[in-house]
Amino acid sequence: MIPRYARAPMTAIWSPETKFRIWYEIEAHACDAMADLGVIPRANADAVWKAKDAEFDVARIDEIEAVTKHDVIAFLTHLAEIIGNEEARFVHQGMTSSDVLDTTLNIQLTRAADILIEDMEALLAALKRRAHEHKMDVRIGRSHGIHAEPVTMGLTFARFYAEMDRNLNRLQKARFEIATGAISGAVGTFANIDPRVEEHVCEKLGLRPEPISTQVIPRDRHAMFFATLGVIAASIENIATEIRHMQRTEVLEAEEFFSKGQKGSSAMPHKRNPVLTENLTGLARLVRSAVTPALENVTLWHERDISHSSVERGIGPDATIHLDFALARLTGVIDKLVIYPENMMSNLNKFRGLVHSQRVMLALTQKGVSREDSYRLVQRNAMKVWEEGADFMTELKADPEVTAALSEAEIEEKFDLGYHTKHVDTIFARVFGET
Numbered sequence: 001m002i003p004r005y006a007r008a009p010m011t012a013i014w015s016p017e018t019k020f021r022i023w024y025e026i027e028a029h030a031c032d033a034m035a036d037l038g039v040i041p042r043a044n045a046d047a048v049w050k051a052k053d054a055e056f057d058v059a060r061i062d063e064i065e066a067v068t069k070h071d072v073i074a075f076l077t078h079l080a081e082i083i084g085n086e087e088a089r090f091v092h093q094g095m096t097s098s099d100v101l102d103t104t105l106n107i108q109l110t111r112a113a114d115i116l117i118e119d120m121e122a123l124l125a126a127l128k129r130r131a132h133e134h135k136m137d138v139r140i141g142r143s144h145g146i147h148a149e150p151v152t153m154g155l156t157f158a159r160f161y162a163e164m165d166r167n168l169n170r171l172q173k174a175r176f177e178i179a180t181g182a183i184s185g186a187v188g189t190f191a192n193i194d195p196r197v198e199e200h201v202c203e204k205l206g207l208r209p210e211p212i213s214t215q216v217i218p219r220d221r222h223a224m225f226f227a228t229l230g231v232i233a234a235s236i237e238n239i240a241t242e243i244r245h246m247q248r249t250e251v252l253e254a255e256e257f258f259s260k261g262q263k264g265s266s267a268m269p270h271k272r273n274p275v276l277t278e279n280l281t282g283l284a285r286l287v288r289s290a291v292t293p294a295l296e297n298v299t300l301w302h303e304r305d306i307s308h309s310s311v312e313r314g315i316g317p318d319a320t321i322h323l324d325f326a327l328a329r330l331t332g333v334i335d336k337l338v339i340y341p342e343n344m345m346s347n348l349n350k351f352r353g354l355v356h357s358q359r360v361m362l363a364l365t366q367k368g369v370s371r372e373d374s375y376r377l378v379q380r381n382a383m384k385v386w387e388e389g390a391d392f393m394t395e396l397k398a399d400p401e402v403t404a405a406l407s408e409a410e411i412e413e414k415f416d417l418g419y420h421t422k423h424v425d426t427i428f429a430r431v432f433g434e435t
Contacts, residue, residue, distance in 0.1 A: 005283065005321065005322055005325045006321050006325065007321075007324055007325055007328065009115055010112060010115050010320060010321050010324040010325075011317075011321060013108050013111050013112055013115075013320070014108065014316065014317035014320075014321070016058045016061075017055075017056065017058065018108070019104060019108070020056040020058070020061065020075060021056070022103075022104045022107050022108070022205075023072070023075055023100050023104055024051060024056070024079065025204075025205065026099070026100050026103055026104065026183070026201055026205070027048065027076075027079070027091050027092060027095075027100070028045075028048045028049055028051075028052075029200060029201045029204045029205065030092075030093075030095065030183060030193075030197050030200075030201050031044065031045040031048045031090060031091060031093075032045050032200065033194075033196060033197040033199075033200035033201065034090065034093060034094075034193075034194070034197055036200075037194055037196060037197070039090075039093070039194065040090035040093060041090070044087055044088075044089060044090045045090075047083050047084070047087035047088075048079075048083060048087070048088070048091060050082070050083045050087070051079060051082045051083050054082050056075075056078065056079075056082075057078065060078055060081075061074050061075055061078050062074075064077050064078060070097075072092075072097040072100055072101065073097075076088070076091060076092055079091060093192075093193070094185050094192035094193030094197075095183060095185060095193060096185055096186045096215055098182070098215045098216050098217075098304060099182055099183045099184065099185065101309075102181075102182055102213075102216055102217040103181035103182060103183065103201070103202075103205070103207070103217075105222075105312060105316065106178050106179060106180055106181060106207060106217065106221075107181075107205055107206075107207065108316065109178045109222075109225055109316065109320070110175060110178060110179045110206070110207070112316075112320035112324075113171060113174065113175035113178070113225075114175070115320075115324055116171060116229075116232075116320065116323060116324060116327065117168065117171055117172065117175070119323075119324055119327035119328055119331070120164060120167065120168045120171065120232075120327060121168070122327075122328075122331050123164055123327055123330060123331045123334065124161060124164055124165060124168065126331050126334040126335045127157050127158075127160050127161040127164065127334055128157075128161055128432060130157045130334055130335075130337065130339075131154045131155075131157035131158040131161055131428070131431075131432075132154065132428075133154075134152065134153035134154045134157065134339055134341075135152060135154035135424060135428065136152055136154060136421055136424060137152055137153045137154060137339070137341045137344060138150050138151070138152055138153075138344065138345065138348060138417055138420070138421065139151060139152065139153050139156070139253055139344035139345075139347070139348060140344070140347050140348040140355060147347075147348075147350070147351060147354065147355055148355070149355050149358065149420060150348060150355055150417055150420040150421070151420070152421060152424055153253075153254075153339060153341075153344065154424065154428070155424060155427060156242070157334075158427065158428060158431045158432070159431075160235075160238075160239050160242075161431060161432070162431045163235050163238070164232075164235060165431075167228075167231060167232045167235055170228045170231060170232075171228055171229075171232065173228075174224055174225045174228040174229075177221050177224050177225065178221050178222065178224075178225045179206070179207050179208060180202070180207055180208050180209065180210040180217060180221065181198065181201060181202040181205060181207035181208070181209065181210065181217075182198065182209070182210040182213035182216075182217050183197050183198035183201050183202075184198060184210070184213050184215075186215060187214060187215050187303040187304070188212065188213040188214045188215055188303065195209075198210075214302075214303035214304055215303045215304035216300065216303075216304050216308075218298075219294075219297045219298045219300065219308055220298050222294055222297060222308075222312070223294045223295045223297065223298050225294070226290045226291050226294035226315060226319060227291050227294065227295070229287055229290065229291075229319050229320070229323050230287060230288045230290065230291035232287075232323060232327075233283070233284040233285075233287035233288050233323060233326065234284065234288065236280055236283070236284050236326050236327070236330055237280065237281050237284035237285075239277075239280075239330060239334075240277035240278075240280040240281050240284070240330070240333075241277075241281065243256070243274060243277045243333065243337065244274045244277045244278065244281075247274045247277075251343075251347065252340060252343050253339070253340055253343050253344045253347065254337055254338060254339050254340065255272065255274075255337070255338045255340070256272075256274050256275070256276050256277065256333060256336075256337065256338075257333075257336035257337065257338055258272045258338075276329060276332075276333050277333060279329065280326055280329060280330055280333075283322050283323075283325065283326040283329075284326065286318065286319075286322045287319050287322050287323050287326070290315035290318065290319040293311045293315055294311070294315060296311075297311055297312070351385055351386070351392075352385055352389075352390070352391045352392050352393075353385070353391065353392035353393050353415055354382055354385050354386075354392050356392070356414055356415050357378050357379075357382050357392070359414045359419065360378050360396060360402075360406075360411065360414050361374045361375055361377075361378045362374075363405075363406055363410065363414055364377060364378070364402070364405050364406065367405040367406060368405070369405050373401075377399065377401050377402055378396075378402075380399075381395040381396050381399055381402070393411060393412065393415055396411050397411055
C-alpha cells in the first residue's frame with residue numbers, strides 16, 4: 001500500500017509484526033486451553049508465554065520460509081527458537097495452518113471494521129452539522145441534470161447522512177458477521193483438538209466460534225464484508241460526484257476549501273479544481289474492485305484449497321486502508337465545504353420561474369381545467385421561457401386561457417418558494433430523529 005493513501009492505525013493492522021503477534025496469541029491461548037484440559041503439561045503452556053514481550057524477527061521468519069516454503073511453519077520454528085524446542089513441543093497441537101490464518105484474518109478485519117466505524121461516525125457528525133447549517137438554504141433540484149423543483153442544501157446533506165447511516169448499520173452487521181474464529185483442526189472435525197480449545201481462544205480474542213468450519217472459515221462471511229465496503233465506497237462516490245457537479249464553474253453552488261498557497265494547475269493559475277472529490281471517486285473504484293474477487297472466493301474445493309489466499313492478502317489491506325483514507329478525506333471535505341447561497345438562488349432563478357410549472361398546472365386542475373389542458377397551457381408558456389428568454393409569470397398572466405381560471409394574485413402565489421420547504425422539518429425529523 002502506497003503511503004499516500006494510508007493512515008497509520010489502519011496500516012498497522014496489516015503489518016507483518018501485527019500478524020505474527022496475533023498468530024502467537026492464538027497459539028498461546030490454545031496451549032492454555034489444552035493445559036486446562038490436561039492434554040499438554042501446564043509447564044509447556046506457561047513456557048509459551050515467555051515470548052509475550054518478544055519482538056518477532058520478521059526477517060528471520062522470512063529466512064526460514066525461504067527454506068520451508070510454508071509461512072506458518074516458519075513462524076513456529078522461530079517461536080521455538082525464542083522459547084526453546086522442548087518448551088515448544090506442544091505448540092500447534094492438533095491444529096492446522098488455516099486455524100491460525102483464518103482466525104487472524106478475521107481478527108484483522110474486525111479491527112479494521114472498528115476503525116471504519118469510527119470513521120463513519122465522524123462523517124455522519126459532519127453531515128449532520130452541515131445539514132442543520134443549511135437546512136433552509138434553497139437550491140434547485142435537478143433530474144437528468146436539468147432544473148426540476150426547489151430543494152434545500154440542508155436536504156442534500158440530510159439524504160447523504162441517511163445513506164451513510166444505513167451504511168454504518170451495514171458495516172456493524174458485517175463486523176458481527178466476520179468476527180468468528182476456527183480452531184477445529186484438519187478438515188474441521190475436531191478429531192485432534194477439543195472444541196473447548198476453540199471456545200477458549202475465541203473468547204480471549206473477542207470472537208465467536210465458527211459454528212461449522214471445514215478446514216477454513218466459510219468465505220460467504222468475507223464476501224459480505226467486502227461487499228459492504230463496496231457499497232460504502234459507492235456512497236462515497238455518490239457524495240463526491242454531487243460536490244464535483246456543484247463546483248463546476250457554471251454552477252458553483254459549493255466548492256472544496258482552497259487553502260492559502262494551494263495551486264490548482266501547473267499551467268493555469270486561475271484554476272481551483274475539485275481534486276479531493278475526484279480522488280475520492282478513484283479511491284471508491286479501488287475499494288469496489290475487491291468485491292468480485294471476494295464473491296469468487298466463496299467457492300473452494302471440498303474442505304479447502306488456497307485459491308482464496310492470494311486474493312485476501314491483497315484485498316484485505318487494500319480495501320480497508322483505501323476506505324479508511326477515503327472516509328477521513330470525505331469528512332474533511334464536508335467539514336470545510338464552502339457553500340454559496342447566492343449562487344444557489346441565482347441558479348434557481350436562471351429560467352425565470354419555470355421551476356414553479358407543476359404548481360401552476362395543479363392549480364389549473366383544481367379550478368376545473370382538465371389535466372391535459374392544464375399541461376398544455378403551462379407547457380406552451382414554459383417553452384417561451386426556454387426558447388425566447390421570456391419571464392414565466394409574465395407569460396402566464398398574459399395568457400387568456402390561464403387567467404380565465406386563475407387570477408393574477410393566484411398566479412403570483414404559486415411562485416412562493418416557501419411552498420417547497422414546508423415539509424423540511426418533517427424530513428429532518430425522519431432522518432435525524434428530531435421532533
